[in-house]
Amino acid sequence: MDPAFEIPFGIRPTNAVPVDAYSGPKEGYIDVAAACAAVPFVVRYYGQEVRIQSANGIVKYSWVSDLSDAGLVPLASGTGTGGTPYTLPVATETTLGGVKVGQGLSIDSTTGVLSADAAQGATVDITPNVTLNGLKAGTRYQISLQEFATLATTIYYAPSFGSFTFNGTSSTTVPVGTSYATGSRRFAWNTNNSQSISPAGLTIRDVTGNQNLATGLPATGFTDVSTPGFSVVQGLSRRYLISGNDTQGNVFTAEMTVSGAYEIFYGSVANTPTTSAQVRALPESRLTTQGNQFIINTGSVNRRFAFWVPQGLSLQSVFDLDSANANLTSQYAASPLSVNDAGGSPVAGTLYVMEQAVPYTSNHRHAITVG
Structure with missing residues (x-):
């Protein structure tokens, strides 16, 4: 489950504005291009909705199965099980x-x-x-x-994939070096308007490996497939695609990806780390794709505070949030140190350590920014 900020009561806006700012201004975006420009790719998620102006008022659009600009499509309307019904124009002579x-x-x-x-x-x-x-x-x-x-006089509802997962997750980013062994793994999906899917019309393809993993699948929602093993590298590592044929001969698709990112390790320590294992044993870690800011909680026991970043990142600033935002940047000394990734391969990087004479009497939060 993704982390979330919890409050024990509802949100009541005091002005006529939407709670989700990315859904658009209160009068809606002027068009699809404006919505795509206002919602950065990094904050898009499947099912996210925006409101767009039309001649008939506000129309809701959503990124259903494709987070690119082209994937922003109108939400289903009408009284069927989904899709956009076709309205017959007035008859003329021809x-x-x-x-x-x-x-x-x-x-x-x-x-x-x-x-x-x-x-x-x-x-x-x-x-x-x-x-x-x-x-x-x-x-x-x-x-x-x-x-x-x-x-x-018959309305046809086009089918689509509502979700597509591999190994229990949708598109995900994991530490570089993570290994997926050869063997049977579960692919799962759900569909909209399944009555419009051609029987045994689904195919699962390993796009990265350039091979079909399963064909002629019924729309049962899952299948266990033997997949080749792979190790995750930085960036896009594996791409899986599920495609289907509808009863009108059209193709619809969805995909999931496994991407890799390097890790950042940080925390309060009794002794300065000198080896890869000691760095990887620091209390906390995060992926570089999770942002360039994090906090070291000093506690009141240790007097050394350390963090390690991979090559390409360096310390920008450190502020003590519990000491009037004191600037501690110069107190973190840097030294080169290679640390193994999740697969055991060394990654060049830099270790930063602050050491003081005695521990803090209470926990201090060191806000670190790297870049």
Whole structure:
């Protein structure tokens, strides 16, 4: 579970503004581009919603399964199980519901009533100018009037993946050197509008390894698959993709990634660390992707306080939050020291240590900033 700030009561805004500032100003973002520009990629998460202006008022959009700008899509509307229903435009002399009427079918220009030409019998010739259910835009069809009436009045809800996980987690960042052994691992997912998924139409692919891990899967929600082992490196290490075919021949996808980041180790110690093992034994650690600020709690026992950062990062400042924000930056002495990653490979870095004559009489918080 992600860390959270807990309060025992609700939030009551005193002005007409949304509680979540990233959801947009009270009048909504002017368009999708404005919303994407206002919400940094690093704070986006699956299911996050924003409010965008439209001619009919505010429309809610969400990053459902893709955190890129292109992944911001309108939330489901209508009364079905999801998706965006297609609304038929008013009939004219030549169009009905976005479908161009051709040979064998006509619309009364006064009443708008659809009828089949007697000379053509029950078969009509149509060319949709929009994709509607099973009909593709720009393609000519010869179908019965009954089939056309069914297609033109049936709402189709496109399926999508609500989540996709590998080994019990969605996209995640773990320490560099973390090892995933070869063996059976569980992939799990959930889907929206599963009635529109083609039977046995799901495929799981190891994109990084360039191989399909499982094909012809039913939409049961999980499967155990034998996966090749790998060790996590800095940055994107593994990418898995699940894809499916809907009943209209379209493909929908979701993905999860395993990425690596170096660790920062820090805390109060009895003795100055001199080895990789002693650094890794410091009381606290964090990934470099979790921000460049952290706090060392000194306690009231030890008189040495240390932290280690990998190559590329260095100390910017240290302030004692419990001593009128005293600047302690110069009191942290630096020395080079290699520390092993999670897989045992050495990583060059720098150890910073502050040592004083006696311990503090009470806990002090040293706010560290690196960069």
